[in-house]
Amino acid sequence: MQEISVDDAYQKLQIEISRERLIATTSNLVRISSENPFSSPAAPGCREQEIAHFYHKELTALGFDSELREVVPGRPNVWGTLFGKEEGFNIMLAGHLDTVGTKEYKKPFDPRIEEDRLYGRGSCDMKAALAAYLEVARVIAEANLTLNGNFTVAGVVDEEYQMIGSRDFGTYGPRADFCIIGEPNNLKVCPAHKGQFSLFFRTFGKAVHSSIPGAGINAIEKMSKVVQEFEDYNERLSNGKKHELCGHGTFSPGVIRGGSIVSTVPDFCEMEVDRRILPNETREQVIDEYRLRLEKIHNHDPEFRYEISEPSWDISPLDTPVDNLIVKTVTRGYYVVTGKTAAIEAFSGATDAPNFACPAVICGPGSLLQAHSLNEYVEIEQIVDAAKIYLYSVLALLLSSKTIRKR
Ligand SMILES: [Zn+2]
Incomplete structure (x- = not known):
């Protein structure tokens, strides 16, 4: 043979x-x-x-x-x-x-x-x-x-x-x-x-009795600003760089959690977002893109406090x-x-x-x-x-x- x-x-x-x-x-x-x-x-x-x-x-x-x-x-x-x-x-x-x-x-x-x-x-x-x-x-x-x-x-x-x-x-x-x-x-x-790179955005507020919401800062409302800020992100990605087989990167908010009881203004909200990255994209680039948008919200709203977590999923x-x-x-x-x-x-x-x-x-x-x-x-x-x-x-x-x- x-x-x-x-x-x-x-x-x-x-x-x-x-x-x-x-x-x-x-x-x-x-x-x-x-x-x-x-x-x-x-x-x-x-x-x-x-x-x-x-x-x-x-x-x-x-x-x-x-x-x-x-x-x-x-x-x-x-x-x-x-x-x-x-x-x-x-x-x-x-x-x-x-x-x-x-x-x-x-x-x-x-x-x-x-x-x-x-x-x-x-x-x-x-x-x-x-x-x-x-x-x-x-x-x-x-x-x-x-x-x-x-x-x-x-x-x-x-x-x-x-x-x-x-x-x-x-x-x-x-x-x-x-x-x-x-x-x-x-x-x-x-x-x-594509790779999968997921993490949490977290927003922070100030808890008060829900009958006086003006005295608190509502972390869920802050997160709603994040959701809106990222509304055109997929469109931006689809106009951005392309891999010959993989096409474009994508973004999808997948899980959201916040608050504990309806009679309290929530001081915490988190949203797990899924980003499919191209072989020629780095995690650092993605974090920079996130930070740019979140900083933009902060610049318009000084009460907006946020955090970007460590990755929850990181598949190359x-x-x-x-x-x-x-x-x-x-x-x-x-x-x-x-x-x-x-x-x-x-x-x-x-x-x-x-x-x-x-x-x-x-x-x-x-x-x-x-x-x-x-x-x-x-x-x-x-x-x-x-x-x-x-x-x-x-x-x-x-x-x-x-x-x-x-x-
Ligand atoms: Zn399998």
């Missing part, structure tokens, strides 16, 4: 990708509840321990050198590597093990197949991709190829909340040169996405250049598998891809329209295609004799 071309190797191995196994593994993964506990303590059913152990067992059985690393109790990252020759790339298929909650979801862990779709919590976000990784791992391990580099498969915790898994992985996990992340995007090739943008080898490889893989040209665009949400600290591309089965819904499903055909695209990509990066280690 050593001298075989990538396309020949792919054609020979792609027939080994088994639709039945993909269905079985995705179903098995759906059956293992791995709900993110969010701000509650991790507990059976609401943690990644069980699914990480399942993944670890599968990777070990395939001959991968597999490790678990507990990020916080009950929440381990898992990865496994098939080592090849030293001189090649480290290529990684990575994804998150957790899912969103299942409140009001009927039979979330009962995978069911209907009209070539597999239903269940986590099916598309993103257990189908995790199953596809294992299938590619199996096919490559069983083929006994001489790989020029290392092939790693990884599952991380907590993508749906604070991304502690991928942050930890970036520091303690194996280093990768390229990464593919199978978040659901209908197998588009997404090398970029992803910006892998379109001409990067991983983008070209996955795009080519999509073409080889489907016969169609891949759509190259920005992923609409924020993901943990930037935390893996290497050029990364998002390409996975399923759609964000179904992710997080109460009727989550994934098209089985897409799981099969995903596995083939990943297989092609891993082979292309690890079999090519032209591979030059870039550090």
Whole structure:
């Protein structure tokens, strides 16, 4: 097999990708509840321990050198590597093990197949991709190829909340040169996405009895000035700088809280605002934009007192250049598998891809329209295609004799 071309190797191995196994593994993964506990303590059913152990067992059985690393109790990252020759790339298929909650979801862990779709919590976000990784791992391990580099498969915790898994992985996990992340995007090739940068604006007032409001300062009324001051902000952003894939930055006030009892003039109000930042925007620029507007209010109203909090969400943008080898490889893989040209665009949400600290591309089965819904499903055909695209990509990066280690 050593001298075989990538396309020949792919054609020979792609027939080994088994639709039945993909269905079985995705179903098995759906059956293992791995709900993110969010701000509650991790507990059976609401943690990644069980699914990480399942993944670890599968990777070990395939001959991968597999490790678990507990990020916080009950929440381990898992990865496994098939080592090849030293001189090649480290290529990684990575994804998150957790899912969103299942409140009001009927039979979330009962995978069911209907009209070539597999239903269940986590099916598309993103257990189908995790199953596809294992299938590619199996096919490559069983083929006994001489790989020029290392092939790693990884599952991380907590993508749906604070991304502690991928942050930890970036520091303690194996280093990768390229990464593919199978978040659901209908197998588009997404090398970029906006970052999420959220924080609180806080206004302060003076509490008095509500029957004498003139003697106090109403923090809610002060916040209403903030809301108005930011009314044209999205318009400004849409006329501002643009990223070729991500478009423009956006702003959205998301949560507001203030006051405690109606008979008191509130002395405190806070509003959490969500800002989607472009790869070429910095947090400092955003804070400066905020401060400029808030200072403007203060200049007109000396009683206006405010504070800008530390970030409540801070997820980096992803910006892998379109001409990067991983983008070209996955795009080519999509073409080889489907016969169609891949759509190259920005992923609409924020993901943990930037935390893996290497050029990364998002390409996975399923759609964000179904992710997080109460009727989550994934098209089985897409799981099969995903596995083939990943297989092609891993082979292309690890079999090519032209591979030059870039550090
Ligand atoms: Zn996801």
